[in-house]
Amino acid sequence: MCQHKPACPSAQATDREAATVVSAHPDQGWSLLCNGVVLFDDTGEILPDGKIVAPRRVTGVVACAAA
Template identity: 70%
Template structure:
């Protein structure tokens, strides 16, 4: 896993690029559009 918050992205161990705006680029080239929650602050924790 590579984490680059200064650039707004992280590379997960499964090859997914995860962007700060919640968008994703999958290893096969598919794109998942950003899906920010409406209102409030989202807190994420690592398992």
């Protein structure tokens, strides 16, 4: 699907989010990447084969020591 040189990461690659945005819809909270991945603002994804990747949310609280 990707015509870029060098080619963007495939939809199966671990760095798939690094692919070029071909259609951005920030008002709706999603973008289509050239590898066919739909990337949502909350970091969730839909892969071209229909597989859903859950959002990666930061959990827990980071404690800071008082100086």
